[in-house]
Amino acid sequence: MMEHLPIVMIVLPLLSAVVTPVAGRIHRVLSWYIVVIVTALCFAGSLSLLSTVLETGRISYWLGGWEPPWGIEYLIDYLNAFVLCLVAFIAFIVAVYAKKSVELEIDEARLPLFYGVYLLFVTGLMGIVITGDIFNLYVFLEIASLAGYALIAIAKRREAAMASFNYLVMGTIGATFVLLGIGHLYMVTGSLNMADLAQRLPALYGSKVVQTAFAFFAVGLSIKIALFPLHNWLPNSYTYAPSAVSAIMAATATKVGAYAFIRVMFTVFHAEFLITGIHLNHLLLFFAALAILMGSILAVAQTDIKKMLAYSSIGQIGYIILGISLMNLTGIQGSLLHIVNHALMKGTLFLAVGGIVYRLGITTIEDFKDLGRKMPVSMAAFTVGAFSMIGVPLTVGFVSKWYLAIAALEAGMWYLIIVLMLSSLLTAVYFWRVIDNMYFQPHDASKVSEGSVVVAESNPKDAPVLMLLPTIVTAVLCVFFGIFASLPLSLAEKASMILLR
Amino acid sequence: MEVYESARPLCAMLVSLSAVLLIGLSGRWPNLRETWTLMAAVLKFAIVLSMLPIVLGGKVIECFIVHVLPGLDLALRVDPLGMTFALTASFLWIITSCYSIGYMRSLAEHAQTRYFMCFAVALCAALGIAFSANLFTLFVFYELLTLCTYPLVVHKQTPEAIFGGRKYLVYLLGTSIFFQLPAIFLVYYYTGTLEFSSQGILAGKAPEIAVIITYILFIAGITKAAVMPLHAWLPAAMVAPTPVSALLHAVAVVKAGVFTVVRVLLYVFGVDLLEEIGLGVILAYVASFTIIAASVIAMMQDDLKLRLAYSTVSQLSYIVLAVGLLTPSAIASSIIHITMHAFGKITLFFTAGAIYVATYKTRISELDGIGRQMPFTMMAFTLGTLSMIGMPLFGGFVSKWYLAMGAIEAGRLPILIVLAASSILNACYLLPIVYAAFFKEPKAGGQVIAPKIKEAPAFMVVPVVLTGIEAMALFFWPSLILDLAKMIVGYVTGESY
Numbered sequence A: 001m002m003e004h005l006p007i008v009m010i011v012l013p014l015l016s017a018v019v020t021p022v023a024g025r026i027h028r029v030l031s032w033y034i035v036v037i038v039t040a041l042c043f044a045g046s047l048s049l050l051s052t053v054l055e056t057g058r059i060s061y062w063l064g065g066w067e068p069p070w071g072i073e074y075l076i077d078y079l080n081a082f083v084l085c086l087v088a089f090i091a092f093i094v095a096v097y098a099k100k101s102v103e104l105e106i107d108e109a110r111l112p113l114f115y116g117v118y119l120l121f122v123t124g125l126m127g128i129v130i131t132g133d134i135f136n137l138y139v140f141l142e143i144a145s146l147a148g149y150a151l152i153a154i155a156k157r158r159e160a161a162m163a164s165f166n167y168l169v170m171g172t173i174g175a176t177f178v179l180l181g182i183g184h185l186y187m188v189t190g191s192l193n194m195a196d197l198a199q200r201l202p203a204l205y206g207s208k209v210v211q212t213a214f215a216f217f218a219v220g221l222s223i224k225i226a227l228f229p230l231h232n233w234l235p236n237s238y239t240y241a242p243s244a245v246s247a248i249m250a251a252t253a254t255k256v257g258a259y260a261f262i263r264v265m266f267t268v269f270h271a272e273f274l275i276t277g278i279h280l281n282h283l284l285l286f287f288a289a290l291a292i293l294m295g296s297i298l299a300v301a302q303t304d305i306k307k308m309l310a311y312s313s314i315g316q317i318g319y320i321i322l323g324i325s326l327m328n329l330t331g332i333q334g335s336l337l338h339i340v341n342h343a344l345m346k347g348t349l350f351l352a353v354g355g356i357v358y359r360l361g362i363t364t365i366e367d368f369k370d371l372g373r374k375m376p377v378s379m380a381a382f383t384v385g386a387f388s389m390i391g392v393p394l395t396v397g398f399v400s401k402w403y404l405a406i407a408a409l410e411a412g413m414w415y416l417i418i419v420l421m422l423s424s425l426l427t428a429v430y431f432w433r434v435i436d437n438m439y440f441q442p443h444d445a446s447k448v449s450e451g452s453v454v455v456a457e458s459n460p461k462d463a464p465v466l467m468l469l470p471t472i473v474t475a476v477l478c479v480f481f482g483i484f485a486s487l488p489l490s491l492a493e494k495a496s497m498i499l500l501r
Numbered sequence B: 001m002e003v004y005e006s007a008r009p010l011c012a013m014l015v016s017l018s019a020v021l022l023i024g025l026s027g028r029w030p031n032l033r034e035t036w037t038l039m040a041a042v043l044k045f046a047i048v049l050s051m052l053p054i055v056l057g058g059k060v061i062e063c064f065i066v067h068v069l070p071g072l073d074l075a076l077r078v079d080p081l082g083m084t085f086a087l088t089a090s091f092l093w094i095i096t097s098c099y100s101i102g103y104m105r106s107l108a109e110h111a112q113t114r115y116f117m118c119f120a121v122a123l124c125a126a127l128g129i130a131f132s133a134n135l136f137t138l139f140v141f142y143e144l145l146t147l148c149t150y151p152l153v154v155h156k157q158t159p160e161a162i163f164g165g166r167k168y169l170v171y172l173l174g175t176s177i178f179f180q181l182p183a184i185f186l187v188y189y190y191t192g193t194l195e196f197s198s199q200g201i202l203a204g205k206a207p208e209i210a211v212i213i214t215y216i217l218f219i220a221g222i223t224k225a226a227v228m229p230l231h232a233w234l235p236a237a238m239v240a241p242t243p244v245s246a247l248l249h250a251v252a253v254v255k256a257g258v259f260t261v262v263r264v265l266l267y268v269f270g271v272d273l274l275e276e277i278g279l280g281v282i283l284a285y286v287a288s289f290t291i292i293a294a295s296v297i298a299m300m301q302d303d304l305k306l307r308l309a310y311s312t313v314s315q316l317s318y319i320v321l322a323v324g325l326l327t328p329s330a331i332a333s334s335i336i337h338i339t340m341h342a343f344g345k346i347t348l349f350f351t352a353g354a355i356y357v358a359t360y361k362t363r364i365s366e367l368d369g370i371g372r373q374m375p376f377t378m379m380a381f382t383l384g385t386l387s388m389i390g391m392p393l394f395g396g397f398v399s400k401w402y403l404a405m406g407a408i409e410a411g412r413l414p415i416l417i418v419l420a421a422s423s424i425l426n427a428c429y430l431l432p433i434v435y436a437a438f439f440k441e442p443k444a445g446g447q448v449i450a451p452k453i454k455e456a457p458a459f460m461v462v463p464v465v466l467t468g469i470e471a472m473a474l475f476f477w478p479s480l481i482l483d484l485a486k487m488i489v490g491y492v493t494g495e496s497y
Helices: A002-026 A028-055 A078-105 A108-130 A133-155 A160-187 A195-204 A209-226 A234-241 A243-270 A272-278 A280-300 A305-325 A329-360 A378-389 A396-410 A415-440 A449-459 A465-483 A486-499 B009-025 B030-056 B080-106 B113-132 B135-153 B159-191 B208-221 B235-240 B243-253 B254-270 B271-278 B279-299 B304-325 B329-360 B375-389 B394-410 B414-440 B458-476 B480-494
Strands: A059-062 A073-074 B002-005 B059-069 B074-079
Touching: A002 A028, A002 A059, A002 B074, A028 A059, A028 A078, A028 A108, A059 A305, A059 B002, A059 B159, A073 A078, A073 A195, A078 A396, A078 B135, A108 A133, A108 A243, A133 A160, A133 A243, A160 A195, A160 A209, A160 A415, A160 B059, A195 A209, A209 A243, A209 A280, A209 B480, A234 A305, A234 B394, A243 A272, A243 A305, A243 A329, A243 A486, A243 B159, A272 B030, A272 B074, A272 B414, A272 B458, A280 A415, A305 A329, A305 A396, A305 A415, A305 B113, A305 B271, A329 A378, A329 A465, A329 A486, A378 A396, A378 A465, A378 B159, A396 A415, A396 A465, A396 B159, A396 B414, A449 B135, A486 B059, B002 B030, B002 B329, B009 B113, B009 B243, B009 B279, B030 B059, B030 B074, B030 B080, B030 B113, B030 B480, B059 B304, B074 B113, B074 B135, B080 B113, B080 B243, B080 B329, B080 B458, B080 B480, B113 B135, B113 B243, B113 B375, B135 B243, B135 B254, B159 B235, B159 B243, B208 B254, B208 B271, B208 B279, B235 B243, B235 B271, B235 B304, B235 B329, B243 B254, B243 B304, B243 B329, B254 B279, B254 B304, B254 B329, B254 B480, B271 B414, B304 B329, B304 B375, B304 B394, B304 B414, B329 B375, B329 B458, B329 B480, B375 B394, B375 B458, B394 B414, B394 B458
Parallel strands: B002 B059
Antiparallel strands: A059 A073, B059 B074
C-alpha cells in the first residue's frame, strides 16, 4: 500500500470529489466531514512522502507499471515533497475553516457541490505538484483552474460571476499557451516526461522551435501566477470569492503556479539555457521588480481589504520571481522559502478577514474601527500576518527578505535592495492603515445610527471557534517558522541544489 | 575574555514579558495590575544587579537563545557597555513605574492596561538591545521597541496624537527598514557574520567604499539617536502622556538609539577602521551642529515638554559626538553621558508631568511663581537643570569633563568651543524656568495671588525628588559607571585606560 501512496494522493480526493455531492444529498453536513477527513488524510500522506524523500532522496512511481518515458511517472523529490505538504496542509486548514464561512456566503442547496468542487481543486493542485510528466501537469492545471473558476462563481454576490468569467478567459489563454509549449516540445523530442526532456533538450537549445516553446511556457505560466502586468484576473477573483476560497487560492493556487514555473524553468530547461541561451533572467528580473513595486503601490490605493490583500499578493509573486531570476542558490532558496512563507502569511490574513466578514459583513478598511476590541483574537492574528508581510524580524516575512537581499548582493545587483526595501515600506504603509483603524482610531459613533451602536457594543464577539482555530494555527506558524527557520531552509537548500545542477 | 554561560540576561527580559501577561490578565483589578508592574520592575533590576559583579570581574555573560538561519542567531551577551545601559534602564523603570501609576490615576486616563502592558514590553526590548550579542538580535529588539512604544505615543487617540504617532512610526520604522536593514545586509555580505567584536568586524573584509556606504546607512538608519536632520519624530512624539515622554526620551528609546550608535561604531566598524578612513570626525561635526541648533530651537519653545524635547535632541548628540571623536576619554564620556543624561532628563520630564497633574499648566510662560506652590518638585527641577548644564557637583559635569579631555586628546579644539557654547545655551533655556518658578510673582488673570502649597500626589513627587538627588549623587559616586566605561575603553582600544 505504502509504495502506491503517490497515486493515492490523487485518486483519493478525485474519487471523493464525486462522492461528496452524493453524500450531501443524504445529509448536508456529511459532505463537510468527508472533505475534512480526505484533506487530513492527504496531509498525513504528504508528510509520509516527505519523510520517505528525506530518507531516500526521491520517489519515482510508474502509473500502471509503465516504464517512463512511455508511461506517466510521478516523481517526488525535495522540491515537490515540500510544496505538496504545504498544499495539503492549507487545504486541510481551510476545509476546517470553510464550514461556518460558506454556510453564510453560499446558497445552502449548493453546499455539497461546493465541497465536491473544493476537493477537485485540491486534486488539481496536488497533481500539478506531484507529477513528473509535463502533459499530465497540463491536465491537472486545467482541473485546478476549472474548479477554481467554479469556486469563485459559486459565491452569492453578483460580481463574483463577472470576476470568475474574467479569470476563465485569462486562465484559458494561459493554459492554451502552456499546451502549445508542450506541443512544440513534443514535436522536436517526442517525449513528455520531464526528466527525459531535460536530457534531450540541451542538444536542441539552438532550435527555434524549442525557443518558441519556452516563450509559450513563460507567458502561459506568467498568466497563471498573475505576474504583473498579466495580473488583472486576480484582484477581483480574490475579492469577490467566498472567504474560504480567497484564502486557499491566495495561499496555494499561485504558489503551485510558481512551483510549475520553477519546474519548467529549471528541470525541463536549464538555468544555463535561460541565462546564456535567451537572456531571460534580465527580462524576468525587470518584471519581478515591476510587480513588487506596482503591486505594493496599487495595494496602498485600495479601500477594500480583500482587494488590498489581492494586490499585495501580486507584489509578493514578484518576490518569488525575483529570487528565481537571480539564478543563484541563495536566490532560489529565497524563492522557495517565500512560496511557503507567503502562503502562511496571506493565508492568515485572508482567514482573519473571513472572520470579520462572517461576523460583521464588512470589508472596507474604514469600517475596521475599534475591531481590535470587538474581535481581539482575529485581529491579533491579522496583526501577526501584517507584521510578517512587512518583514519584521522573527516572522517568516523577514526570512524571505533576508535571503532575497543577500542573493541580490551576491549577484552584484545592489539596486534590487532599494526595490525590496521600498516595497517593505509600502507594505508597512498599507498594513498600518488597517492596524491603526483596528486599534487606535476612536470609534466614530456619529456615522452609525444609535441602534446599531448598541448592538455592536453588546455583542463584541470574535469569530466562531471553527474559524478561529485555523487562523490561530497559521498565525502561530508565521512566527514559528520565522524563529525556527532552519527547518524549511534545509529542504529549500536541498531543493535548490537539484534545480541548479 | 572569559565567558560565563548563564540564562540570567534572558530571565531579566522574560520577567517583563511575563509581567505583560499578568498585567493583561488582571486588567480589571487595578491594584493587582500595578503590583505586577512594580514587582517585575524590582525583580528585573535585581537580576541585572546580580550580573554586575561578574561583569566587573572582567567576564562576559553569554546566553544563546535560538539559531534562526545560518549567520542569524538570537543570542545575548552582557558586556560592560550593555551593562551600563541595562542598569540605567532597569533602575529607572522602577521609578518610572511608581510615577506612571500616580500620573495615570490622577488623570484617570483610559486604556491603562494597554499602557502598562506596552510599557513592560518596551523595557524588555530595551534590555534586549542592551544585551544583544549580534546585529540581528539588536535589530529585532530595536524594531520591537518601535512597535511597542507606538501605542504609548498615540495613547490619547486624538487626531493630534495619531498624527504625532504616525510621524514617530514613519521616521523610526521607515529609516530602520530603508537604511539600517540594508546596512546589515551589507555587513553580512562582506563579513559573513553579524557577531559584535571589540575590534570591529568590517576591518579588512570590505572595500573602503562599501565601508563608507554602510556607515552612512547605519547613521541614517539609527534614527532613534535623533541626530539632525532626522530628529523631527522626537518633538512630534511629545503628544504622549508625560511618563511615556520621560521613559522614551530619557531611558528607553533615545538611549537605545545612541547605544546602538555606540555599539555599531565600536563593535562593527571598530576604532581603528574608523580612524583609518576618518569617518568619526564627520559624525562629530554633524553632532556638533545638532547640539547647537537644537539648543537654539529649544530656547524658542514655550511648551515645556517641547523645550525639553529639543534639549534631548541636543544632549543625545553629545553622546554621538563623543563616540565620533574615538579617543579613550571621549568614548568613556559617551558611555557616562548615557547614564548622566538619563537621570537629569527624567527628572525634568517628571517635573513637567507633575506640574501638569497639579495645575494643568503646560506652557513655560504660565510657570511664574510655581516654585512656591510646588517646592519639592521645583527643587528637583533645579537639580536636574544644573546637571543638564554640567555644573560641578552634578552628574552632568563628569561626562562633560571627559568629553573635553577627549576633544583635547583628539586635538580638535573647535569641539571645545561647541561644548562651551552649548553649556551656555543649556543655561539660557533652562535657568529662566527656575528663575521664573522661584523669583517671579505668581499671577492669575493679571492679579498677583498668594500661593498655596499644592503638590502632585506623593506617588509622583517622591520619584521626582529621588531622581533629582540621584542626578547630584552621581557626581560624588560615579565610580561604578566610570569603572564600566574604563573597561569598555580598554576593550575597544586595546590598551588599558
